[in-house]
Amino acid sequence: MxxxxxxxxxxxxxxxxxxxxxxxxxxxxxxxxxxxxxxxxxxxxxxxxxxxxxxxxxxxxxxxxxxxxxxxKKLVVKPQARVGRARPDAQAPVWLKLDDEQMFDSDVMVSASSLAACHGPWAQVEYVDAKLPAEERKALNIAPAARAGLPPGRFRLWVDKICGSQETVCDGL
Structure with missing residues (x-):
């Protein structure tokens, strides 16, 4: 790179x-x-x-x-969060909530993502629907506002709990 x-x-x-x-x-x-x-x-x-x-x-x-x-487009973020928000704020509306056994740092979510922006400890991540397996895509209840202004088949979310280590969990959970 x-x-x-x-x-x-x-x-x-x-x-x-x-x-x-x-x-x-x-x-x-x-x-x-x-x-x-x-x-x-x-x-x-x-x-x-x-x-x-x-x-x-x-x-x-x-x-x-x-x-x-x-x-x-070449950077990867592995957030250990279960909630994607509208803004980089813990009180912002939730645009996507994953179930209890899933986090945004899963291989499935990471492979469909790229870093779009950052703000302090928050990252805005863009996801491409076509890169998510069909069964995963069907299970996601994404707020329509997460797709606003983007090409079809894409959505963006703000996530926190970013860990500097690639293979361990952080204490931010």
């Missing part, structure tokens, strides 16, 4: 981040970890990118270490 000097696809490339690391034996996918410091129209300023050698069991790969911009 290219890291750019400004929040657009034509900006100068400052460096790159390596692709997802896949453990073929277990099927685990380990992503580069980044800190997000700002957002601008679907682009995110990152810093402190690093390989998670504790999870891969491999030496860290060469990774851009500075600060720059990446597209939210």
């Amino acid at each position: 290219n890291v750019r000097a400004a929040p657009n696809a034509k900006a100068r490339v400052l460096g790159t981040l390596p692709p997802v690391w896949v453990d073929k034996a277990s099927g685990s996918w380990i992503r580069i970890r980044v800190e997000i410091t700002a957002s601008d129209a679907g682009w995110f300023r990152i810093r402190n990118a690093r390989d998670d050698e504790d999870l891969t069991g491999q030496p860290p790969r060469p990774t851009f270490a500075g600060e720059g911009w990446v597209s939210g």
Whole structure:
């Protein structure tokens, strides 16, 4: 993934981040970890990118270490929340509530998502219906307002309980 000097696809490339690391034996996918410091129209300023050698069991790969911009279409967020809201506020209307055994960090939800915006400890995530299995899609009761202004087959929600670790739970539940 290219890291750019400004929040657009034509900006100068400052460096790159390596692709997802896949453990073929277990099927685990380990992503580069980044800190997000700002957002601008679907682009995110990152810093402190690093390989998670504790999870891969491999030496860290060469990774851009500075600060720059990446597209939210390439970022994944694994929120340990069960509720998606209208705004980044715990009192905002609920636009989607998952059942007790499901969270937004499930492989099914993550594979259908991309990061759209952030605000403090909240992330706005965009989902693509077609990337969700039909049985999952049928079970979701998504508020029509979550689809407003988006292309057909997409919806956006604000979620919290974002955990920095890819493979463990946070104490924010």
